[in-house]
Amino acid sequence: MALGVLADRIAVITGANRGIGFAIARTFAREGATCALVVRDRAKGERAASDVANVGALPIVVEADMANRTAIKRAAEELSRRFERIDLLVNNAGILTDEDRRIPASRMEPAIIDETLAVNLLGPIAMSEALLPKMGRGARIINVSSTMGQLTDGSAGYAPAYCISKTALNAYTQALAAAVSDNGILVDSFHPGWARTAMGGPNASVDPDQAAGVALFLATRPPGETGLFWRHPGVVIDW
Numbered sequence: 049m050a051l052g053v054l055a056d057r058i059a060v061i062t063g064a065n066r067g068i069g070f071a072i073a074r075t076f077a078r079e080g081a082t083c084a085l086v087v088r089d090r091a092k093g094e095r096a097a098s099d100v101a102n103v104g105a106l107p108i109v110v111e112a113d114m115a116n117r118t119a120i121k122r123a124a125e126e127l128s129r130r131f132e133r134i135d136l137l138v139n140n141a142g143i144l145t146d147e148d149r150r151i152p153a154s155r156m157e158p159a160i161i162d163e164t165l166a167v168n169l170l171g172p173i174a175m176s177e178a179l180l181p182k183m184g185r186g187a188r189i190i191n192v193s194s195t196m197g198q199l200t201d202g203s204a205g206y207a208p209a210y211c212i213s214k215t216a217l218n219a220y221t222q223a224l225a226a227a228v229s230d231n232g233i234l235v236d237s238f239h240p241g242w243a244r245t246a247m248g249g250p251n252a253s254v255d256p257d258q259a260a261g262v263a264l265f266l267a268t269r270p271p272g273e274t275g276l277f278w279r280h281p282g283v284v285i286d287w
Contacts, residue, residue: 051080052078052079052080052081052104053079053080053264053268054076054079054080054081054136054264054267054268055079055080055081056080057076057080057081057082057135057136057267058081058082058084058131058133058134058135058136059073059076059081059082059083059084059135059136059137059138059267060083060084060086060127060134060136060137060138060175060179061073061076061083061084061085061086061138061140062086062112062114062138062139062140062141062171062172062175063086063087063088063114063140063141063142064083064085064086064087064093064096064107064140065085065087065089065092065093065095065096066092066096067256068140068192068240068256068259068260069085069138069140069141069192070096070099070100070256071256071257071259071260072138072140072259072260072263072264073085073096073100073107074099074100074103074104074257074260075257075260075261075263075264076104076136076263076264076267077100077101077103077104077105077107078103078104079104079264080104080105081104081105081135081136082105082107083100083104083105083107083108084107084108084109084110084127084130084131085097085100085107085108085109085110086110086111086112086114086123086141086175087109087110087111087112088111088112088113088114088141089111090109090111093109093110093111094109096109097109108130110123110126110127111123114141114166114167114171114172114175115163115166115167115170115171117170117174120171120174120175120178121174121178123175123178124175124178124179125178127179127182128179128181128182131182132182133182133183133184133187134179134182134183134187135183135186135187135188136187136188136190136267137175137176137179137183137187137188137189137190138190138192138263139171139172139175139176139189139190139191139192139217140192141167141171142167142168142192142213143163143164143167143168143210144164144207144210145160145163145164145209145210147160148160148164148207148208148209148210149206149207151208152205152208153205153208156208156209160209161209161212163209164209164210164212164213165209165212165213165216167213168210168213168214168217169213169216169217169220172191172217172220173220176189176224180228180233183231183233184231184232184233185231185232185233186232186233186271187232187233187234188233188234188235188236188266188267189224189228189233189234189235189236190235190236190237190238190263190266190267191217191218191220191221191235191236191237191238192237192238192240192259192263193214193217193218193221193237193238193239193277194210194211194214194239194240195239195279195285196210196211196214197211197212197213197214197215197216197217197218198215198218198285198286198287199215199287200286200287201286217237218237218277218287221235221236221237221275221277222275222287224275225274225275226275229274229275232271233274234266234269234271234274235274235275236266236274236275236276236277236278237276237277237278238262238263238266238277238278238279239277239278239279239285240256240258240259240262261281262278262279262280262281265278265281265282266278
């Protein structure tokens with residue numbers, strides 16, 4: 049079998065047992081990467097790993113709740129023991145709660161804000177910081193964001209906690225990109241589109257494999273400007 053564009057690369061993908069994360073894992077494995085699936089439920093992760101193995105190398109499964117910094121630290125320690133280096137980190141895990149969908153920004157509940165920020169913002173921060181010591185020149189950190197977090201042509205007030213979390217994730221993307229650019233590490237965010245996942249629902253217009261294609265582009269694009277927000281391969285959008 050011909051080697052793929054990610055041959056010999058080590059990829060860590062959070063929230064990888066379903067939806068966009070699972071599609072990214074399959075795409076990366078098909079292109080030759082060795083993947084680590086970071087999941088909240090080990091049994092579901094093992095089933096996803098078995099499916100990914102149909103197209104590439106059998107992934108490892110690491111259990112971690114992305115809202116729990118202690119669990120993230122343990123997961124990063126396990127990954128560090130298993131791999132000499134990490135080439136790709138995809139911060140995909142995220143939540144959009146039903147309560148957030150129903151409540152306007154004028155009546156936000158602190159518990160919903162805390163829960164959403166814990167997973168969508170603080171989780172990626174903690175995972176990135178924990179794995180950066182294992183990432184060298186040419187490594188990539190890819191944050192799955194959303195145009196619902198755009199300050200230009202944004203969300204019109206729907207799901208305010210989710211929108212705020214993605215705006216903050218984009219800001220973190222820029223800040224981290226600046227901090228690690230001298231190390232040759234690229235950091236980007238991308239909008240996957242309205243994808244047919246548990247979060248997006250069955251009427252969504254984008255297949256998760258299409259979103260995975262954007263992640264693959266970001267994992268392989270030539271070195272250059274970092275800290276950008278992408279919508280399609282080669283297409284940068286406004287923050």
